[in-house]
Amino acid sequence: MAIIEHTTIATPPVADRQEERTLVSAAAGATSLTIKEVTLHPGYEGRLHSHNVDIAIMVMSGAVQIVDDDDVRTVRAGCTLLAPPGRPHKLINALWTPVQLMVTYPSNQLETSYLE
16 A cells, blocks of 8 residues: 655646646556646636546635536535536636645546537
């Protein structure tokens, strides 16, 4: 069993108003699981997209807007977004503070289809 020490995993510099570091992946020995820690800074707006597998996005702190089927909702810390395979969605941070997310999916190779 692997023990992954988060403090040893460097956080890449901010790019396009987001930071992302991978905590669990094939590099750590996982065969069908990826877990990422993601920070979306104020002004971040993703592109509408879908994935080939379930995606669970846990809001750890702050709040984020989710665009889903032309509906925009604000989701706060303590909630998890679940996007089934093929479900279009995008995230927006229109607030003044960063939002921290934990993103989990059952694959080592995520396929993303961009719709905009």
